[in-house]
Each structure stands twice: as structure tokens, then as C-alpha cells.
Amino acid sequence: MINRRQLLKATLSAPALLSLKGCQLIPSKPSAEVLIIGGGFAGVTAAKYIRLLDQRIRVTLIEPKKVYQACPTSNWLFGGVQSPGATRFSYQPACDRYGIQMIHQSAESINPETQQVMLADGHQLRYDRIIVAPGIDFHWNDIAGYNRQTAEFIPHAWQAGSQTQTLLQQIQQMPNGGVVAICPPNNPYRCPPGPYERASMMAYYLKKHKPRSKILILDPKSRFSKQDLFIAGWRQHFGYETDNSLIEWIPIPDNPIISLAAKSRTVETDFGDRFQAHVLNIIPRQKAAKIVHTCGLTDNSGWCPVDPKSHASTRHQNIHIIGDAANYAPIPKSAFAANSEAKVCAQAVVNLLNDQPVLTPNWINACYSLITPQHGISIAKVYKLNQHNQIEGVEASGGVTSSESPEIFAAESKYARHWFHSIVQDSFI
Amino acid sequence: MMETDLRVLALIGYCLIASHSTAEQLSPQMIAMACRGCHISSSTQLMAVIEGQPKNLLINKLLDYKYGRINNTMMQRITLGYSDQELDALADYLSRQTLQP
Ligand SMILES: Cc1cc2nc3c(=O)[nH]c(=O)nc-3n(C[C@H](O)[C@H](O)[C@H](O)COP(=O)(O)OP(=O)(O)OC[C@H]3O[C@@H](n4cnc5c(N)ncnc54)[C@H](O)[C@@H]3O)c2cc1C
Numbered sequence: 001m002i003n004r005r006q007l008l009k010a011t012l013s014a015p016a017l018l019s020l021k022g023c024q025l026i027p028s029k030p031s032a033e034v035l036i037i038g039g040g041f042a043g044v045t046a047a048k049y050i051r052l053l054d055q056r057i058r059v060t061l062i063e064p065k066k067v068y069q070a071c072p073t074s075n076w077l078f079g080g081v082q083s084p085g086a087t088r089f090s091y092q093p094a095c096d097r098y099g100i101q102m103i104h105q106s107a108e109s110i111n112p113e114t115q116q117v118m119l120a121d122g123h124q125l126r127y128d129r130i131i132v133a134p135g136i137d138f139h140w141n142d143i144a145g146y147n148r149q150t151a152e153f154i155p156h157a158w159q160a161g162s163q164t165q166t167l168l169q170q171i172q173q174m175p176n177g178g179v180v181a182i183c184p185p186n187n188p189y190r191c192p193p194g195p196y197e198r199a200s201m202m203a204y205y206l207k208k209h210k211p212r213s214k215i216l217i218l219d220p221k222s223r224f225s226k227q228d229l230f231i232a233g234w235r236q237h238f239g240y241e242t243d244n245s246l247i248e249w250i251p252i253p254d255n256p257i258i259s260l261a262a263k264s265r266t267v268e269t270d271f272g273d274r275f276q277a278h279v280l281n282i283i284p285r286q287k288a289a290k291i292v293h294t295c296g297l298t299d300n301s302g303w304c305p306v307d308p309k310s311h312a313s314t315r316h317q318n319i320h321i322i323g324d325a326a327n328y329a330p331i332p333k334s335a336f337a338a339n340s341e342a343k344v345c346a347q348a349v350v351n352l353l354n355d356q357p358v359l360t361p362n363w364i365n366a367c368y369s370l371i372t373p374q375h376g377i378s379i380a381k382v383y384k385l386n387q388h389n390q391i392e393g394v395e396a397s398g399g400v401t402s403s404e405s406p407e408i409f410a411a412e413s414k415y416a417r418h419w420f421h422s423i424v425q426d427s428f429i
Numbered sequence: 430m431m432e433t434d435l436r437v438l439a440l441i442g443y444c445l446i447a448s449h450s451t452a453e454q455l456s457p458q459m460i461a462m463a464c465r466g467c468h469i470s471s472s473t474q475l476m477a478v479i480e481g482q483p484k485n486l487l488i489n490k491l492l493d494y495k496y497g498r499i500n501n502t503m504m505q506r507i508t509l510g511y512s513d514q515e516l517d518a519l520a521d522y523l524s525r526q527t528l529q530p
Contacts, residue, residue, distance in 0.1 A: 049462070336466050343462040362455045364463040364507065380503060382463075382510025384455070397510030401502070411502050415475055422470040 023051050026099045030058035032353045035117055035127040037107045037291060039063030039091055041070075042133035042323025042338035045427045049346035051098040057353060060101040060125065062117070063091065068428070069160040072335045073420050075194065077168055079201035081373045087160060089428045097429075107134075110295045112316035129349050132297065132304075132313075133323040133342070134289035135159070136190055136333075139302075142285055143267070145260040154262060154280045158190065170279045171202060176210035181277035183218045183257055183267065185285040188303070190324045190333040192225035193379070195283060197369040200230065203238045203246040204372050215247045218267070218275060222251045225332075226369060226379050226400055233371035233409075257282075288325035303327040308391045310358050311345035320345050328363075330393055331383055337365045339427050361385060368416035376413030377401045454515055457522030467503075480526040487520035 034050055034057055036043045047059045068089045076082035095102045106120040110132070116124045138156070140147050146154070155163035155170075171180065180202060184195035199215050206213045224230075234240035234247050255269045266276040287293075287302030297304045297315050304321040305314045308328065313319040322345045323338035331337045340363040348358045366380035381398030383391050401412060467476045479487065493499045495508035495516065508516060 339466050340463050343465075344459070347459065347462070359456050359459050362459045362463055364466060364510070366467065366503070366507075378503065380506045382507060384510075394510040398506050403502075408502055414473075415502060418470065418473050418475040419467055421472045422465075422467050422476060425470045425472075426465050 023055055023098045024096065025055075026101050027056055027058050031056035032058070032128040033126060034059050034349060034353075035125055035130045036061045036133065037063075037110075037117070037130065038133035038135060038289075038323070038325075039065070039068055039102075040133060040135050040323060040338065041335040041423070041427050042135075042342045043131065044068075044091065044094055045339045045342035046131050046133065046322060046346045046349075047100045048094055048098050048427070049343050050350055051100060053346060053350040054354065055099070057350065058101065059099075060103060061091070061095070062103050062105060062107050062119065062125075064104060064106045064120075066090070066104060069164075070335070070424070071158070071160045071191065071194075072423070074157070074160040074164050075198045075201050076370060077164065077201075078171060078198065079204040079370065079373060081201070081370060084165070089424065091428075093429055107291055108294075110291070110297075110319065112295060112319060115318060127318070128353060129318045129320065131320045131322060131345060131349065132292060132325065133321070133338070134291050134325055136286045136324045137289045138284040138286055140284065143257055143260050143282065145262055146282055146284070150260065150262045151282075151284075154260070154265065154282055156283045157281065158194075158283050158286075167279070167281060171205065174210065174213065174278045177212040178210065178214075178278035179276070180206075180213065180215045180279045181218055181265075181267065181275050181281065182215065183280075183282045184221070184224075185283050186220045188329065188333060189283070189286045191367070192332050193230075193367060193369045195219075196224055196226070196230045197371075198281070199247050200233065200238075200369070200371040203234070206246055207238060211246075213246065216275060216277070217247065217249045218257060218269075219249060219251045220253055220256050222253045225367075226377055229377040229400055230369075230371065232404070233375055233377065237372055237375065286324075292321065292325055297321060299327075301327065307389070308385060309361055309389060310348045310352065311341060311361075312348075320349060328391060331363055331365050331381075331391060332367070334365060334367050335423060335427075336367060337363065339423055340364055342427075363391070366419070368412065368419050370413055370416055371409075372413075374413050375406075375409045376411075376416040377409065378412055378416070454512070454518065457515075457519045460511065460515065460519050461523055461526070464507075479523050482524060484520045484524035487523055488517055491516045491520060 036047050047061045050059050070087045073082045108118045110117050116126050155167045157164040157167045238246040255271045257267045258270050259268045265280045268274050292304050299305050304326045306321050306326045311320045322341040324333040344361040351358050363383040368378045379400045381393045383393050386392040468479045471478050491508050494501050494504035
């Protein structure tokens with residue numbers, strides 16, 4: 001009789017690991033149980049790749065929503081470059097194609113001792129290994145007068161969905177000559193260039209329809225991602241630094257916003273400066289989603305520390321954490337990075353479950369932003385582990401768009417659109 | 430004599446590079462998975478599907494990008510993250526794959 005290990009060795013020596021054959025069937029006598037919490041770019045990609053790498057593992061994805069609303073390209077809605085339907089994705093295609101078992105519920109808690117997850121309806125599920133990918137939550141106590149309720153009409157729109165629609169309507173209903181105030185958070189937060197792409201896309205719309213308006217960016221940081229490229233684009237298209245500039249970037253690192261008068265849409269800073277706006281977009285400071293705080297997976301930073309090689313929690317065994325909830329710095333929190341981490345994690349989980357050594361990881365991050373529909377810019381980097389088991393960007397690699405030619409910006413705007421199709425396909429289809 | 434020395438040196442050099450790179454070299458599958466974030470959709474021809482392309486074509490393109498011999502918007506920034514040996518093994522690996530979306 002062949003024992004389990006011999007059988008595993010035999011199957012693993014086959015070179016073609018990425019095979020779709022036989023993927024569709026959920027195994028009834030699985031070699032191992034893997035649970036995944038959170039059906040975002042991180043969680044779904046991990047589910048898919050585990051099934052592609054080893055079809056004897058049963059993968060169960062736990063996610064309350066039936067339809068995922070993607071944040072990437074949601075800023076393009078403001079510039080009329082994207083339609084809401086194009087950012088919504090069902091889980092069904094991936095589940096059918098790769099034989100992923102789906103449970104539409106919230107996970108309430110994880111018990112690392114018994115290796116069980118409790119669902120919202122009280123059911124318990126056992127795991128051999130679990131991948132936790134629940135995304136972000138917000139710090140609600142930084143700004144007096146701002147909370148979950150006020151955020152319904154002073155939206156952050158930083159988790160795509162109804163708040164993004166609310167913000168879009170507010171911009172569309174704003175009078176010509178109105179003021180928009182965007183308040184980005186301090187680092188680290190999901191999508192570092194996001195607030196500046198949002199300002200660009202809003203400015204593109206306002207220039208056409210309400211040219212006397214103004215966007216203020218009240219920034220607690222004195223530098224931001226792709227800054228030089230954004231500012232050059234704002235100069236070119238939106239009169240940046242002239243009297244009629246559509247965008248004004250106001251760094252206030254020593255003078256943070258401390259309170260909100262919600263009715264008058266006025267924010268006040270530490271030194272008593274007041275900014276009143278027709279449309280106010282406060283993007284709060286962020287931390288890992290609630291579920292990881294309930295079982296001691298976070299550290300003082302509010303994010304989950306991980307071993308970057310296996311993507312396993314440094315706090316509890318057999319738990320892996322990927323995506324925005326975990327700390328993979330210097331890799332930024334992005335959908336591209338979440339997808340990249342998920343693939344490395346899937347490979348690590350499959351190898352660990354098969355008593356094989358974990359491979360040396362490799363990640364890529366890239367992020368495209370639109371300044372106008374024809375003006376795209378990007379930032380990219382390749383990441384590897386250094387001798388100290390720390391993640392490090394490969395010095396020679398990456399960087400931002402290196403040319404200032406309109407042809408390159410136009411090409412990058414097309415690549416930005418294609419990239420979105422690609423990352424969605426690699427994650428959800 | 431001179432010639433032999435050079436050859437020995439070349440051989441030692443080769444072994445050093447080779448052993449260095451085997452210690453550090455990433456598995457091609459690990460790299461290929463990362464490339465898929467941009468290269469998996471055939472919805473447009475913009476970022477072409479790279480699995481199943483002939484090895485020679487792939488490695489020539491990748492090295493041309495890396496050393497700035499052909500115009501590009503992104504690929505030099507990516508290929509500079511890998512050694513020539515890694516790219517060679519990657520091209521070989523990719524040429525033997527069929528696209529599995
Ligand atoms: C405006 C904006 C623009 C962006 N643009 C880009 C871009 O151009 N490029 C890019 O790469 N990135 C971009 N991002 C960042 C990107 O959206 C995130 O980095 C990415 O979504 C992270 O993926 P994730 O899977 O970790 O988290 P999420 O996508 O947030 O997914 C987490 C999932 O977990 C579920 N969940 C949470 N708790 C539980 C629980 N207890 N039980 C079960 N399920 C749970 C949630 O319902 C959710 O579906 C942008 C973000 C914003 C806000």
C-alpha cells in the first residue's frame with residue numbers, strides 16, 4: 001500500500017502544477033481543509049491558485065457578500081471613464097471553474113487552539129490551514145463629530161459600493177464654483193496614490209461642467225505617491241499653482257484635522273483653521289479588519305505581522321494573512337499586491353500541506369493612475385527577500401513613469417484599462 | 430600556459446556565478462505567477478499573453494527590455510528585478526505552459 005506521503009511525492013514531482021484539469025470538482029475526500037476568510041483580491045486569488053496547484057485540497061471561501069465591488073477604477077467613475085457595473089463581480093464563475101466551496105456568511109471568530117472558525121450563524125468549521133484576507137477597517141476616533149453614521153453622507157468611499165455612489169451624486173449636484181475637500185489619511189493606508197487620482201478625476205469632470213469650482217486636498221502628509229507626476233499632470237490640465245487652479249494641495253502635517261461640524265460640512269484643524277466644503281470626502285486612518293483583532297493576530301500598529309516567506313502569522317500557527325490586513329511593507333497595500341501575495345501564499349500553503357519546503361517568494365507591485373482619460377501614470381517595483389528574511393524592493397527595478405511625452409502617458413492610460421481586465425481575470429475568473 | 434590559466438579562471442568564475450545564482454535564483458513558476466497580474470487577459474492585445482510563446486522570442490524580448498534595447502513603458506522596470514539566468518529559466522518555463530486562466 002502506498003502511504004500518503006509517497007503518494008504526495010509522486011504527484012508533486014509532476015512538473016505541470018498549473019493545470020485546470022479536474023479543478024471543477026470539490027473533493028469529497030480531501031487531503032486537507034483550507035478555509036479562506038474574505039473574498040477580495042487577496043482571498044479569491046488564493047482560493048483559485050490553491051485549487052490550480054493541488055486539487056486534492058478542499059478550499060472553502062467565507063464571504064458575506066454575493067457580489068464584490070472593486071475599488072480599483074472606482075475613482076474613474078468621477079471622470080466618467082468607468083461605469084459602476086464594470087467594477088462588480090460575482091463569485092460564481094471562479095467557484096464553478098475551480099471547485100471552490102463558497103459560504104456567504106461573516107466569520108465571527110477564529111480559534112487557533114482548536115483550529116476552528118465560528119460563522120455568524122453559530123456553525124463551526126475546522127481547518128488544517130486558514131488564510132485570512134478580510135481587508136481594512138477604519139479608526140473612527142481621530143476626528144470629533146465624524147463616525148460611521150456621518151460617513152453615510154460625508155462618505156469616505158474607500159470601500160467601494162454605496163458610498164462611492166453617494167460621493168458621485170454629491171459631485172454631480174454641486175454648484176459651479178463649489179468647493180470639494182478631500183482629506184486623505186496618514187500612512188499606511190490602502191492605495192497610496194488613490195486620493196490624488198480621485199482629485200484628478202473629479203477635476204477632469206469639474207473642468208468640463210463646473211470650471212469655477214475648486215478641490216482642496218487637506219493632507220496630513222508632506223509627500224505622496226507619484227507626487228511629481230501628479231503635479232506635472234495637474235499643471236498641464238488643471239492650471240495647478242495658478243489663481244484658477246482646480247486643485248489645491250495643502251499639506252498640514254503638524255496641524256491635523258481634529259473635528260467636524262457635519263451639518264455645515266466644515267472641518268477644523270488643531271490650530272483652529274476651518275475649511276468649509278460643498279462636498280467633503282474624509283478618508284479615515286486605517287487598520288486591519290475587525291475579525292483579526294478578535295483573535296490576537298495584530299500588533300500595536302493595528303495590522304497583522306507575518307513571516308514574509310510563508311505568509312504565516314507570527315502570532316498563531318496554521319494561520320496565514322494576506323492583502324491589506326497584513327503588514328508586507330515596503331510593499332504597499334494595493335489590489336495588485338494582494339493578488340501577488342495570494343499567489344505566493346497559495347504556493348506556500350500547498351507545499352506546507354504536502355510536507356514540501358516553502359519556495360523563495362517573489363512579488364511584483366504595480367499601480368496605474370489616470371489624471372485624465374488619456375493621461376496615465378504608473379509606479380512599479382519587484383520585491384524579493386533579503387538575507388535577513390525581510391522584504392526588500394530590488395534596487396534596480398521599478399520606479400515611476402520615466403517619460404514626459406504625451407504618447408507615453410496615452411499608452412499608459414490604455415495599459416491602465418487593460419491592467420484592470422487582467423487583474424480581475426487573474427483574481428475572479 | 431596563459432590560455433589554460435584563463436580557462437581555469439573562466440571556469441572558476443563560471444562556477445562562482447553558477448553556484449551564486451542557484452542559491453539565489455527564484456523558481457520560474459514563482460516569477461511567472463507574479464507576471465500574470467498584467468499578462469493573463471486576451472481581451473486586448475496590449476499586454477500579450479506570454480504563456481506558450483517560443484522560448485527564443487521570449488528571452489530575446491525580456492533581455493531587450495532589460496537592457497533598454499527596445500522602447501517600452503513598463504517592462505524595463507520589471508525585468509531589471511531579475512538576473513539574466515532567472516529570465517532565461519522563466520522564458521523556458523513560460524514556453525512550456527499553455528494558458529490556464
Ligand atoms: C479608491 C480606491 C482606488 C484603488 N485603486 C487601486 C488600483 O488602481 N490598483 C490597485 O492595485 N489597488 C487599488 N486600490 C486598493 C485595493 O482596492 C485594495 O488594496 C484591495 O482591495 C485589497 O484586497 P483585499 O482582498 O486585501 O481586501 P478587500 O478587497 O477589502 O476584500 C476583503 C473582503 O473580506 C470580506 N470580509 C471582511 N471581514 C470578513 C469576515 N469577518 N468574514 C468574511 N468575510 C469578511 C469583505 O466583505 C471583503 O469582500 C484602490 C482602493 C481604493 C479605495
